[in-house]
Amino acid sequence: ILQRLDEPKTTRFVSIIGSAGTGKTLLVYDIFKKLSERSKSILIIHCGQLNAGQLELIRCGWNITPIKNYRRYDLTNYDAIIIDETQRIYPNQLKDIVSKIWASNGTCIFSYDKLQTLSAWEEKSNIDAEINSIAxxxxxxxxxxxxxxKELANFLKGLFNNKRSVTASNQHNIDINYFENSEDAKRYLTALDHCGWEVLRFTPSQYGNEHHESYYATTKQTSHQVIGQEFEGVAVMIDQYFSYDLNGELYYKAQTYYHVSKMLFQNITRARKRLSVVIINNREVLERCLSILR
Incomplete structure (x- = not known):
């Protein structure tokens, strides 16, 4: 990518795709750093809320903006535009940015995982197909x-599909904690918060209360707030509404605005080393977790 950007100026579109945790964000931020060292003017557009790390980089002089504010910037003034978490962009925003890149003979780098959508509209938008149609x-x-x-990676694969023949070597990086009622689970999650764990909650609906909201303190970070971040130890909750369908896929039976099983995937993949799974009154998932770790 860096070699191509050294070639004579012309319109360029590049996509970097990969599953959760493959290092997409780290890679594009490193590209930003290297291009900046070459006195190139670069703008990162993050399709989500900015986190503390990004705000710190902004204080250090980095050009980073959330997607909702991108129209405040004249994209023709930059040597390259980097769009991270592009799977969450609105189709009209993508169309507008692409047209501006064409008009200015600019460069645009898309970084995304088409599977990491958190709502129905993101799935229906099929941004991956829109990007791949760019000439x-x-x-x-x-x-x-x-x-x-490797232990976390194998556990993740086995948890989200109970038909996969997967075992995770027990290296004590994964804790399974089972509770019969939500009050005990909530007390345990609160205790974890004081022991260096990052307790991640599901993003609640803005239009009504949802069952999973009762387990967490509202100060905990949501699935949307931790996009692109990672933590040493992450704690997640699995309640009685999780189950497996006929194809073995993990799904959520209760009605919610956002896709809860995908938010669970998002939250678990924020863990770099340790994972604490808090299961509430769900023997089916408990047995699956134990079979993977066994």
Whole structure:
């Protein structure tokens, strides 16, 4: 990518795709850093809420903006535009940015995982197909190796599909905690918060209360707030509404605005080393977790 950007100026579109934890964000931020060292003017557009790390980078002089504010910037003034978490962009925003890149003979780098959508509209938008329809697009696919250790990676695969023949070597990086009622689970999650764990909650609906909201303190970070971040130890909750369908896929039976099983995937993949799974009154998932770790 860096070699191509050294070539004579012309319109370029590049996509970097990979599953959760393959290092997409780290890669594009490193590209930003290297281009900045070459006195290139770069803008990162993050399709989500900015986190503390990004705000710190902004204080250090980095050009980073959430997607909701991108229209405040004249995209023709930059040598390259990097769009991270592009799977969450609105189709009209993508169309507008692409047209501006064409008009200015600019460069645009998309970084995304089409599976990491958190709501129905994101799935229906099919941004991956829109990006792949751009003329001259060059695609780079990252390997399946993820930031987490092998134990976490295998556990993740087995948890989300109970038909996969997967076992995770027990290296004591995964804790399974079972509670019969939500009050005990909530007390345990509160205790974890004081022991260095990052307790992540599901993003609640803005239009009504949902069952999963009762387990967490509202100060905990949501699935949407931790996009692109990672933590040493992450705690997640699985309640009685999780189950497996006929194809073995993990799904959520209760009615919610956002896709809860995908939010669970998002939250678990934020863990770099340790994972604490808090299961509430769900023997089916408990047995699956134990069978993977066994």
């Amino acid at each position: 001259g697009l060059v695609t780079h696919t990252l390997s399946e190796k993820i930031r987490t250790n």
